[in-house]
Amino acid sequence: MTGPSRPSGFVAGAGGPPSLAAALPGQWQFWADRAVAPYGAFGRVEVTGFSASSELSGFGQGQAVIPVDGNALGRTDLLAFYTWRLWAYYQGVPVWAGLGTGLQDDGGSAVQVSLTELPGYLLRKQFVSNATYTPAQDQTVAAADLAARLDNIGVARQIDAGPGHGRSLVYNYLDGQSRGDLLVALAQLSQGPQFRAEYAVNASGLPTCTLHIAYPRVGNAGTASGLALVVPGGASTFTATWDSAAMRTRTFAVGDLPDGAATGTKRPVVTDIRPQAGVPVLDAADDWSGISDTAQLTDLAATAATIYATPSLALSAVMPISSPPLGTYAVGDDVALALSDPLIPEGYVATAQLTKIDIDASAGTATWGLGVTTPAQRPPRSLLARLRAAEARLAAMAHNNMPPPPTGTET
Secondary structure (H helix, E strand, C coil), X not given: CCCCCCCCCCCCCCCCCCCHHHCCHHHXXXXXXXXXXXXXXXXXXXXXXXXXXXXXXXXXXXXXXXXXXXXCCCHHHHHCCCCEEEEEEECCEEEEEEEEEEEECCCCCEEEEEEEEHHHHHHHCECCCCEEECCCCEHHHHHHHHXXXXXXXXXXXXXXXXXCCECCEEECCCCCCEHHHHHHHHHCCCCCCEEEEEEEEXXXXXXXXXEEEECCCCCCCHHHCCEEEEECCCCCEEEEEEECCCCCCEEEEECCCCCCCCCCCCCCEEEEEXXXXXXXXXXXXXXXCCCCCHHHHHHHHHHHHHHCCCCXXXXXXXXXXXXXXXXXXXXXXXXXXXXXCCCCCCCXXXXXXXXXXXXXXXXXXEEEEEECCCCCCCCCCCHHHHHHHHHHHHHXXXXXXXXXXCCCCCC
């Protein structure tokens, strides 16, 4: 699978996926089924408002406004979080699916439901084994193992190792991070694998979701994607944000103490120095909770030193949802950039990778997030992100020196 497929039609029938002939105004249709095998159908769902995001090497979120009365998802179903999957179709093509995770009721005739895109289930699964991968073992093997429990919710995995890239990796029992967090961290390494959710329709006319993991990348490259962002003239709005908060010429990667470390053992520290002409020394110290392997710290330091050698550049553009049609492209695809404005009158021409899509069905727009480096630069951490990181560090400390994992827990 190289991207979202465009089926010629769906199998019609009571409770089945929406047919092309029954398209709702605005070309949006919704359908729900159960989240665990045998994935019994609830049927078509009336949705009066929908927005969602998809992320390259990350996990999207969604919101749907669902009327309470006369719907395939009844009151009890709506409150039974994680027991159902909501599939969103645009022009007859499945483009997004999520698990219900929360609900807001303001006393009206409809409720707002929060959703996590199906692969985001990995954020609720811990790694309950001990695993060591030697440099001779391809990193996509570890990535596939981290994503293995998506079988619990009927999401398949597709693994493309490409030319392969060996990496030293160590994962410990309940190390304070979920399988999803560990998979994202692996993807964010320099020369790390990428992953994305891909949607299609099977031979029975039912929607499917696959987590595609690939090295060196997922998505269509270059002109094969057919996507372009031309400013002025090609987007409703366009924003470019430069930020030097993470820029550095000297990186310190501070590791953690291994389990059972003797009193007085020093934490491992790796330094990566990359001076730049005319730039004063800019230091950055990154703490890596739960990582004591020097090879892993070297990887992390080199990654940060590479992608933050320059100011971060965040590109976003609001595009019509129908041009190009949603469902004919996905995160990971290349976008040709041709930008010109008063700040850069000579123009900026490059190729970027689509890193995020924010869908607003009511507005009829898709906001593209674009990255010009691989892996993409991350903006400075928000307060909420810093609190979550601190919580993860505390969990890693609390989970130190534990007994071996019990048998029968890896489900």
